[in-house]
Structures are given as C-alpha cells and as structure tokens.
Amino acid sequence: MNTNTNNIYRDVTMDNISEKNVGETVRIAGWIENIRDHGGVSFIDLRDMYGVMQVVMRDTSLLEGLNKEDCISVEGPIEHRDEETYNPKIPTGTIELEAKSVDILGKVYKQLPFEIMTSKETREDVRLKYRYLDLRNAKVKDNMIFRSKVISYLREKMVEMGFLEIQTPILCASSPEGARDYIVPSRKFKGKFYALPQAPQQYKQLLMVSGFDKYFQIAPCFRDEDARADRSPGEFYQLDFEMSFATQEDVFRVGEKVLADTFNKFAPEGYEVTQAPFPIISYKQAMLEFGSDKPDLRNPLRIIDLTDFFQRCTFKPFHGKTVRAIKVHADMSKGFHEKLLKFAQSIGMGGLGYLEVMEDKSYKGPIDKFIPDDMKEEIRETAGLEVGDTIFFIADNEKNAALYAGQIRTALGERLDLIEKNSFKFCYINDFPMYEYDKETKKMEFTHNPFSMPQGGLEALETMDPEEILAYQYDIVCNGVELSSGAVRNHDMKIMVKAFEIAGYTEEDLKEKFGALYNAFQFGAPPHAGMAPGVDRMIMLLRDEENIREVIPFPMNGNAQDLMCGAPGEVTEQQLREVHIKVRQ
Missing domain, CATH: 2.40.50.140 (Nucleic acid-binding proteins)
Structure with a gap:
C-alpha cells in the first residue's frame, strides 16, 4: 500500500x-x-x-x-x-x-445551506454563494477534475505540434474594437487606465513579428458583456494560438487536429466525432442552408431558396420578398401546425405557410390555391417533394428570411426529434464579409476581426464595393456552438491603412489606437494566422452541460456578480483617492 x-x-x-x-x-x-x-x-x-x-x-x-x-x-x-x-x-x-x-x-459550526449530495438541485444563487460546498458534490467536483485533464491534454497536443507556450500581459491598453473593456485605473498616471485583455490579439501578433514561429497559451480573456447559457460574463479561457508563414489551410489542419483528438479522447463512450478534415462551409452557404453562421449539423433539415419561384407565382404576399423553404418528411397533426405557427409568431414572423403532399401527389395547405396548376410540378421538382412531405415557407427581407428560417429549422428538428444523438458534428465556417453597412451610424464597419486580411488584398479594397469584399476569417462550430474564431492577419501596412480607412479610421487613428502593431509592421512582419477555441465551451459540450457555469470552478452569476466573495463591491475613499477617481452619485 x-x-x-x-x-x-x-x-x-x-x-x-x-x-x-x-x-x-x-x-x-x-x-x-x-x-x-x-x-x-x-x-x-x-x-x-x-x-x-x-x-x-x-x-x-x-x-x-x-x-x-x-x-x-x-x-x-x-x-x-x-x-x-x-x-x-x-x-x-x-x-x-x-x-x-x-x-x-x-468542525461544522453552522447549519449547512443544502445537502452536499443533492446540491445540483439547489437554487443557483445559493449554490454560487456557497460554491466551496457545492464543489464537494461528486458530479460538480468531477467536472473540475475533467476540466483539468482536458487542459493538460490540450497543452500536450500543442507542444507535440511544435507550439511554444508564452504568457502575454493581463494589464494592457484599452482597445476600441470588440466588446466592452474592463478598465483598471492607474495610480502613477493620473486619469489614465489599463484594460484587461479581451484576447491576447495584439500581443500574439507581435510575437510573430518577434520571430516566434508557433505560439500558444491557455489564455484568460475579459469582456464586460452579458451572460448566456454558453457564455460566462466577465472572464473565460481560450486555447489561443498563432502561426507564422501560415495560410488559412495551415490553421485549419492544426485546429481540427487538436479538437478531433481532444473530443475523441474525452467524448462519452459511444459518441461519434467528426474526423479531420472538417467540412468547410462558406458564410453565404451557411446562411442559406442553415439560416445561421453556427449551424448544428446534427439536424438533417436543409433550407432551400424559392425566391425566384414565388416572384413568378400568383401568391402576391411573397412578391418582392426573399422566400426560404424547409422540407420535412414526418406525420404532423393539426395541433403540431398550430403550435409551430404560435412559435413563428413569437419570433416575429407574420405567419407560416405550408403545403402537405398527399397520397395522390396533390397538395393540401393554406397557400395551395394560390399556386397555379402549371407551377405545381415545378415546385415539386425544385424542392424534391414526395408523398408524405410537408414544406414550410418563410418570406421576409433577405436577412430576416435567413434568420427566421434558421429558427424554424431548429424548432422542427427539436420538436420532431430529428437531432442526431450522441455525436459531435464539427465544421468550419469561412469567407465572412469584411464589412457591413451600419444604418444607424451610416458608415461601413468591420463585421469581424479588424486585423483580418481581405481576400484580394489591396486591389480588392481599392476596386470593389466594400460589402462584397470577403475576409480570410473563419469559425469552428460544433453542434451549433461557436467554439472558435480566427483569421489570417493583415500584416501589410498599406493594406491595413486602406482597410481601416474604409471603416472610417485615419492613419493617425491607426497610429494612436493600434500603435504597437502599426509600428511593428514596418519592420518586416511575416504572414501569420491563428485562432482561439474556447476552453469553457469545449468542456461544456463534452460534459453535456446546458450551462457553462457548471464547468467553471468559481463562476459569476448571470448578472456578473461573484455572490461568494461579493464582487463587484465598494472600495474605500482612500483607495479611490490613490487612483484619482471620484464616484458620481
């Protein structure tokens, strides 16, 4: 022994x-x-x-x-x-x-706030206040042990692939891009502030300029944004990596290798994991076929475009609109249709038209009489309709039609129990638009990471409509959850100045707001690219937890409060004076 x-x-x-x-x-x-x-x-x-x-x-x-x-x-x-x-x-x-x-x-001196063995059944606010007791629960504790093993394995895989672990600063300069910063007042420099890093973005790019070939770290990131089931407010961790002399495809190979190996090792027994190479779906294709840039590939339903058909059809409510359709083969009662219509109305749709294909191949449904007989065969062929199929129609402007169709696809998949069980379905989404026009500010804005390389380089920026320019940006999605975003970086000074100019920044703005990168890129910057899969989300998926807080040792609640230690809390007048802060009432 x-x-x-x-x-x-x-x-x-x-x-x-x-x-x-x-x-x-x-x-x-x-x-x-x-x-x-x-x-x-x-x-x-x-x-x-x-x-x-x-x-x-x-x-x-x-x-x-x-x-x-x-x-x-x-x-x-x-x-x-x-x-x-x-x-x-x-x-x-x-x-x-x-x-x-x-x-x-x-010794226990006070009455326990809950039974340890059943703590997961206790109200979340009580669990988080007494998290040190909640962590004694076998299931909660096992999540943390599992988390430690996954992180150790991720480190092992990255080192195996030749990546060097380097820690980047926690106190850094505030960035005008992305989410809201957490800011930290300076004692030595009156009226000036540090920020906690939303990601190690600039530092890892500067490491590439420094000549480090492959960098990674399990990086803490801080964003002052609201909580969701798959997003912890305040802080989160990501497997951040960057590579010099790398293309988009080089990053894809690393991302799918580390994720496929990790999920193969840690997935519950009997789960199927997408093996490399992962499917690559363009943003445009994803929005058309899935109505989302985070498609859940476990759902077999696909969206088709019937806009052209309905512009030629006599059903006037669809004229001038983008029309998307979803075909499903399943028995549906009148009650099912009524509940689905209520759901459609709850997400903002005016209604939900449909057709059912009967035994004699005729149609039944609220818009059947509006489709001329000579066009009924055309829709059957276009949509691949067979006896027993039901096809649903979604009509709106292009953006809303895509989003509504995506939500109807998900609702159908869930309500008809079509979602594949026991599987992790990965894919890459790429070819994101570089810019989009903001109607409120009346200017072009970056849709994704502003430091991304535009496809077509300087020529595209100078000759193309900005909304038509695509970027070398990509996400990894698993089961409808975005695990990672990344990009080939814009390492060329001339291209960077032009890219920011389109988004309303002058070269002086660039020098002031991103001075380190602006200066560094004038000293021989290599082409580089990377990504950063989210560690917390990865573990949430592997443990089949619905809420990300179940896999974080000491999470904040959904209102960004640490109920256990009382953060955020007040500080003394002396502390405020030391950092030159006066609180407005």
Whole structure:
C-alpha cells in the first residue's frame, strides 16, 4: 500500500485502499458524508477527493459530537464487510474501516445551506454563494477534475505540434474594437487606465513579428458583456494560438487536429466525432442552408431558396420578398401546425405557410390555391417533394428570411426529434464579409476581426464595393456552438491603412489606437494566422452541460456578480483617492 508515514492526518487516500489491505491498520481523513446510528453500532461514510469509505464505530462514544461535513481523521483496521452489506456503487464497497480513534480537524459550526449530495438541485444563487460546498458534490467536483485533464491534454497536443507556450500581459491598453473593456485605473498616471485583455490579439501578433514561429497559451480573456447559457460574463479561457508563414489551410489542419483528438479522447463512450478534415462551409452557404453562421449539423433539415419561384407565382404576399423553404418528411397533426405557427409568431414572423403532399401527389395547405396548376410540378421538382412531405415557407427581407428560417429549422428538428444523438458534428465556417453597412451610424464597419486580411488584398479594397469584399476569417462550430474564431492577419501596412480607412479610421487613428502593431509592421512582419477555441465551451459540450457555469470552478452569476466573495463591491475613499477617481452619485 502506498502510505505516507510522515503525515499526521492520513496514511493513504481512499483510492489506494482495497481488499488486499484487510487486516492492516491505517489512518484516513475526509468529510463525513452520511451518519447512520444503529444503536449498538454506528456507521459513517467518509469522503475525500478520491472516494468514499465506510467507517464502522462499534465504540459508539466515538460518534459523539460528530455532524455531517465535519472534517475528521480516523484510524483503525481495514476489514471485510458482511456480504449482505456490500455496496457495488463504490470501489471500496466490500471493505470498511473499524474506527479506533477519531480526531476532529475542522468542525461544522453552522447549519449547512443544502445537502452536499443533492446540491445540483439547489437554487443557483445559493449554490454560487456557497460554491466551496457545492464543489464537494461528486458530479460538480468531477467536472473540475475533467476540466483539468482536458487542459493538460490540450497543452500536450500543442507542444507535440511544435507550439511554444508564452504568457502575454493581463494589464494592457484599452482597445476600441470588440466588446466592452474592463478598465483598471492607474495610480502613477493620473486619469489614465489599463484594460484587461479581451484576447491576447495584439500581443500574439507581435510575437510573430518577434520571430516566434508557433505560439500558444491557455489564455484568460475579459469582456464586460452579458451572460448566456454558453457564455460566462466577465472572464473565460481560450486555447489561443498563432502561426507564422501560415495560410488559412495551415490553421485549419492544426485546429481540427487538436479538437478531433481532444473530443475523441474525452467524448462519452459511444459518441461519434467528426474526423479531420472538417467540412468547410462558406458564410453565404451557411446562411442559406442553415439560416445561421453556427449551424448544428446534427439536424438533417436543409433550407432551400424559392425566391425566384414565388416572384413568378400568383401568391402576391411573397412578391418582392426573399422566400426560404424547409422540407420535412414526418406525420404532423393539426395541433403540431398550430403550435409551430404560435412559435413563428413569437419570433416575429407574420405567419407560416405550408403545403402537405398527399397520397395522390396533390397538395393540401393554406397557400395551395394560390399556386397555379402549371407551377405545381415545378415546385415539386425544385424542392424534391414526395408523398408524405410537408414544406414550410418563410418570406421576409433577405436577412430576416435567413434568420427566421434558421429558427424554424431548429424548432422542427427539436420538436420532431430529428437531432442526431450522441455525436459531435464539427465544421468550419469561412469567407465572412469584411464589412457591413451600419444604418444607424451610416458608415461601413468591420463585421469581424479588424486585423483580418481581405481576400484580394489591396486591389480588392481599392476596386470593389466594400460589402462584397470577403475576409480570410473563419469559425469552428460544433453542434451549433461557436467554439472558435480566427483569421489570417493583415500584416501589410498599406493594406491595413486602406482597410481601416474604409471603416472610417485615419492613419493617425491607426497610429494612436493600434500603435504597437502599426509600428511593428514596418519592420518586416511575416504572414501569420491563428485562432482561439474556447476552453469553457469545449468542456461544456463534452460534459453535456446546458450551462457553462457548471464547468467553471468559481463562476459569476448571470448578472456578473461573484455572490461568494461579493464582487463587484465598494472600495474605500482612500483607495479611490490613490487612483484619482471620484464616484458620481
């Protein structure tokens, strides 16, 4: 047995005790999970990080003063349990320790706010306030152990592929692009502020200029944005990497290698994982076929475009609109159609037209009478309709038609139970637009990362309509969740100045706001590219958790508060004076 004779609290952890230790006297330590007093004999279940051991107390005086979750050390011989009391649910289920002495190491002085074994059923605000107790729950604790193993494996894979781990600064300059910064006032420089990094974007690019060929880190990122089920407010971690002399395809190979290997290793048994190379879908194709740039490929339904057909059809409500359609083969009751219509109206649609293909290949549905007989065969061929199919129609402006169709596709997939089970479906989305026109500001704005290389380089920027220019930008999506975004970077000073000019920045703005990159790129910058898969989201998917907070050790709540430590909190007047801050009432 692997014992520690120098430790006064325990000789061994629960995972190192088995039937071969029967007859040996050992000391173990942990927390009391359960107490069962049977009169002349008492039992406790003692839990440490590694397992649970039943402790029998034939001297019942040893039980005096003990309560659930007391932290104790117990010494005594290991013995076989009676066969009828075996517990097959735990590795130590055939043995027990007979207590000869008990030392209380940490006493419980207050009433527990919840039962540890059922903490996941407790209200989230209570769980987060007492997170150190919640983490004692086996399932919650196992998520954190799992998280540690995944991160260790990611590091191992990146080093294996020749990447160098380098830490970038936490205190940096505020960036005008992206989400809202967390800002930190300077004591030494009155009225000036640091920012916490939204991502190590500029630093990792500067590392490439420095001559480091392949960089990575498990990077903490800070963004002052609202929480979602798949997004933690405040801070998150990503596997950030960058490569010099690299194309989009080089980054794709690294991204799919590390993610496919990680998901193959850690996915639950029986899960199917997309193997490299991952499918590559353009942004334009994704918005057409899936109505989303984060498509869930487990859903077999695809969206088709019937705009041209309906411009020639006599159904006037669809004239002048983009028309998308979704075909599904399933039995649907009148009640199903009514519920789906209510859903469509709840997301902003005026209605939801449909046609059902009957046994004689005729149609049934609210818009059947508006389709001329001579066009009914055309829609059958165009949409590939067969007996038993139902086709739904979504009509609006191009942007809304795509978004509504995507939501109807998801609703149909979920309500008809079409989503493939036990699988992780990966894909790349690429060819994002470089710019979009903002109607409110009345100017062109970057749609994605402003430091991306435009496809076609300087010539495209000088000769093309900005809204037609595509960028070397890409995302990795898994099961409808965006795991990563990345880009081939714009490392050419002339192209960068022109790209920012289109978005309303002067060269002086560029010098002022992105001075480090602006200067560095004048000293021989190599072509470089990278991406940053989100670690928290990865683990959330692998653990099949619906909320990202379940895989973060000490998460904030959905309102960006640390209920356990009381952040954000007030500071003293002296602290404010030191950083030259006055709080407005």
